[in-house]
Amino acid sequence: MNSSHFSISLHILTLLDQVKGQLLNSEYIAGSINCNPVLVRKELANLHKHGFVQSKEGKGGGSTLAKNPAEINLGDVYWAVKQKKLLGESKNEPNPDCPVGKQITKHLTDLYDDAETALVKSLSSKTLKDFSAGFK
């Protein structure tokens, strides 16, 4: 993955949990994250696509959680938010005429898949409720 998608999404979800069903608009959320409201709306669009949030358009609109925070686990958020490989790969194709270059992509993929599985397992052991409960 990378870039700040996961951090921003989790920040959004935490805010929405903290206000317990109240609608928050993108400007308010952006104010907490300190980023552009359009970025927040894009992130919300993705969270919506994956069923984590609901939004209401028009005046007085905003977003709220679409499920119980105890049923949102952070591993699922990870998958929903993921866009790129966790561990980057070389932009160019390795040399197919080299015995190592020819096979390395597959071997790296296998290695990274295992590592990512371990990472997600760790994230999945926590729910949004757990995470949010840490804020006091």
Place this chain on the structure above:
Amino acid sequence: MNSSHFSISLHILTLLDQVKGQLLNSEYIAGSINCNPVLVRKELANLHKHGFVQSKEGKGGGSTLAKNPAEINLGDVYWAVKQKKLLGESKNEPNPDCPVGKQITKHLTDLYDDAETALVKSLSSKTLKDFSAGFK
């Protein structure tokens, strides 16, 4: 982390293992990875700093492993190569006047540390020898 540092470093180490002590120069390695030789030399400089490789300057020079591949584990390579956070954070500081913004950086850091520990544990279960043995 991210960008392709880890992939490139592991590609280099695998090549060096495969040739069993023979010196490989940066141009040859770059040819296998399909990237710029200067990038390889920078990556080698970092691997050298962390004791994984040795280099010989001058004509006929190149690099070779500095330790037994059975004693290089991929978790250690991860730490040696890591430059950035595994999971990105928002570039801007969250709003310190918001109860969530004020604390989220610490909470994200804790969460990511756990996740990274799990990831590294997975990587550490394999050595360069293991990884390289997969190439036939």
Place this chain on the structure above:
DNA sequence: TCATACTGTAACTATTTTTATTACAGAACA
């Protein structure tokens, strides 16, 4: 019904990060 305040989305710009290139001093070798 009309001004207002939102979302959703696209198009574009700016900034930052990553990768590639050029260049060259110094080392080893033949």
Place this chain on the structure above:
DNA sequence: TGTTCTGTAATAAAAATAGTTACAGTATGA
């Protein structure tokens, strides 16, 4: 002493990320 490397810096190009502007569509309520 010419050649072929490393090591490293400086710079340029390319790609990824974030910010901005703009606006159609939707809900609200005066």
